Amino acid sequence: MLAGRMMDYPLTLTHFLERARTYHGRCEIVTQNPDRTSSRSTYADLHRRAAKLAHALTRLGVGAGDRVATLCWNHARHLELYLGVPAMGAVVHTLNLRLHPSELGYIASHAEDKVLVVDRSLLPLYRKFAPQVRCIRRVIVVGDDGPVEGDGLDYEALLAPEPDHFDFPTLDERAAAMLCYTSGTTGNPKGVLYSHRSIVLHTLVSCMHDTLGFRERDVVLPVVPMFHAMAWGMPYSAVAAGARIVLPGPHLDPASLLDLMARERVTFAAGVPTIWLGILALLDEHPGRWDLSAMRSMVIGGAAAPPSLLDGFRSRHGLTVTHAWGMTETNPLGTIAHVRASLGPGADSLDTRASQGYPVPFIDQRHVGLDDSRPLPWDGQSMGELEVRGPWVASSYFGDEGEDRFTKDGWFKTGDVVTIDGEGYMRITDRSKDVIKSGGEWISSVALENALMSHPAVLEAAVFAARHPVWSERPLAAVVLRQGQTASKDELRAHLEPRFAKFWLPDEYLFVERIPRTSTGKFLKSKLREEFADLLTAKPSG
Template sequence: MRGTMMNFPLTLPTILERSGKIFPRVEIVSRKPDKSVVRTCYGEFYNRARCLSSALLRLGLKPGDRVASMMWNHSSHLEAFFGVPCAGGILHTLNLRLHPQEIATIAKHAGDRFLLVDDVLYPVYEKFRQDVSFERVIVAPYGCNTIPEGSLNYEDLLANSDADFRYPAIDENDGAAMCFTSGTTGFSKGVIYSHRAIVLHSFCCGLVEVFGMNEADTILPVAPMFHANAWGIPFAATMLGARLVLPGPHVDPESILELMVRERVTVACGVPTVWIAVLDALEKNPTKWKFGNPIRVVCGGTAPPLELMRRLDRFGLHIKHLWGMTETTPIGTSGGLRAHMRDWPEDKKYDTRAKQGWPAPFVEIRLMRPEGEAPWDGVTSGEIEIRGPWIAASYYESPDQAHRWTEDGWFRTGDVATMDEDGYVKIVDRAKDLVKSGGEWISSVDLENTLMGHPAVKEACVVGIPHPKWQERPLAAVVLKDGAQATPDELRAFLAKSFAKWQLPDAFVFLDAIPRTSVGKFKKTALREQFANWKWEL
């Protein structure tokens, strides 16, 4: 016997309607390139997103057409997050920090038909425009307010459209958004998120164990909207009626801190390198920024150093570390301390907070080794395999990547981890980043996190470099704090308190900056290439 419940579709128009009717006065704050601030609200956003849907349909948008966006985090980009999929299209957020030729390659692979671009980013488009064939280029006045000849003015399109239109028929399994992976594993691969996946993921974001966001929150997504849809926050915040603060192109630590204080932010999200820089600014000027409330800092992308958590806590910025990927929409785990852990010693609580948490609801994780599934003992490591309602089942038009999924339907992530008896995941490393030394495996992540606990170290990145005797040995690239000093012997002695001698880096190099990927992660491939011919002392 079947249940008697309605078969109600999980689609984005329902979220858009809810935002306009239930939360019309809730504010959306956008910062422009000149650092001026523009304030709008969900009521106005609702009307403008519907006007965008209407305009795209008048331009000939058909179901499943891809509309690319190359925009900073601001309210017009938020309108595209809903206006495109609510018209039946798929919004493809282009990573504007990639090389222009790579952007062109991705746009062509995706089959993007239209382009939405900020006026200040039009020069980036011009670098690859000869390599793509967008039918329409729609320019959003954002900074310079000039519309190049042959382009459509975003504001004029909306002004000449009618918000009173009927949504086209949309199935909950239709595509709504598209992102390409950052390419750190060799080349970018496309993921299409369905309406159903995004809606379910948005519910997940509201859980206390995940982002814990609600209509009382003010949320600052430092993560770019082209990086896994800013971790799903634009969709979830709109569904839940949370106030949004969108930082535009200025994500330096001082600009972030100024926004957090002035707008009384309660939740912020970004990769660890963002918060390392924020901590550095706070410690240099400990009285400059005063927060009126504790701030929940959602951190992902890579594991934040434990010492970063400790030191940010002193300023009222409390990191919650979660794990996910572009392929997981991106939430894979939820985290925090369980009730029975509240009275644990502080060091033990920090050790738990530094883990990646436990599988989010409806997400299943297993750790696989050559001999089978690894036990949940907190010691035995294996590759994370994952499945769930917002986990990708394939890449877009990439049949050569079918091996990333097991025969029984699990996605092979490439991350190596342990799980303890409470289900807490602890990432050991990316499989490709483990240092393979003399038949043993060394975790670069553990070495990095410990190094960044040294009082002189601002950033550290460890990579495996070819070695004539041991296959590979770890090399540590270190950025020191301003005015600080440290020698390789000092850093090696500091690590020796926590690691066996054979696990310690054989080489230390001091850099002004560590190379980063387009989404702010350490770019280990660049370091491996830079130091590939390192002269080891044998």
């Protein structure tokens, strides 16, 4: 028997914007400014200003499908762009301000961004890659640390004369809404284009109690930047739930975040392990200084967190940290490490909570052999590459690049080497490629090696990951010098500095006579990791 026909109602972000005004108009948006004062607005203001933004961008020639780039910290104006740009039919493209200017120039050009919205404090960064980008026609400056003078259109002045009502179009739910780029761990960065439908579905699942569980009564602090993987979808989830949202601006140091959490009575926060390591250290140093009694959940993702971190928050401070896993290509939520009640007594172990968890609804997982790509058993022992699929998992990259990351039967190859136990809990054990994940950001070993080997004194160079007590992993470089040539560590660092972001630069340079190799002549980095993996554990970098 066929079911009755359902109403054809498009799943678009416009619904979240309209709902925020209609049912949660008095809900507050708090922004911590660069001078550490707080600006406060409401969801009604968000709707009104998103309408003004849509009018202004239309007047500047932005149309359906055009990319509007942002180079901004987490603040209310960025949230206006998150909603206003997609609702008018254009695409918001977040630029990761932690990348090297040359990478930002490549990304903005590849995306063919038409307009850039940039914080005034980030104009020096934009100027470094502006000559590389010919597609950007207009630059709009958010005066986050003072008035805008001669550097572009002032955001506030641009919006001021516009009407506060906009007839947002009826959109196809499969139309593009946001564009995010990977960090370019293998080759150039690749774009992931999210549709309205994928973001809406991701948001609804994020609001479920046993995933992230956003609620109207929550006070949500996205510590994860809005320029990184859509801030894990948190801005959209908070708006959909009608939750109060607190945006930290540029102040992401542990003391500033703890002050903000205590002052605004934050109930939910999320960020990468580096953030939580710093916060835990400060809480241990100053017990009782900050009242975090309102906090119900802190989510950690972006890199595997040490079990001692989760245990430290719970045992010493009574705070719950929940592990999650995802990628830019998964919109990004894929798994969550909640301990299921059906597992029975004793299941709430540190081992389970320190895993990457099991898939959220609508995400399927499997892991396959690294040599033969055959599905492996869920026995907690067999290691293979994780593959996932689902309605918000990318099926291709922007411009149809990277076809080798997608299987013929519809799965995305994550590049993570994992085990999966009989209950479906996934644990990352290694990486299929020798990329390094430091503080939640990927670093390409191959790119660093190629640059090092361009130095006239360097014959060979292999870059590999070493464990680090703060950043999880940091790069080390093993270097073989040419016969009769010399080069100091400082000289090699200076050789790399113009080409890479500061956090990419190796923490140590090891001068060796030879680099171990596999039988096929490739660098045997596993051997280097075995020998030097703990070199940095006694001396964390800043």
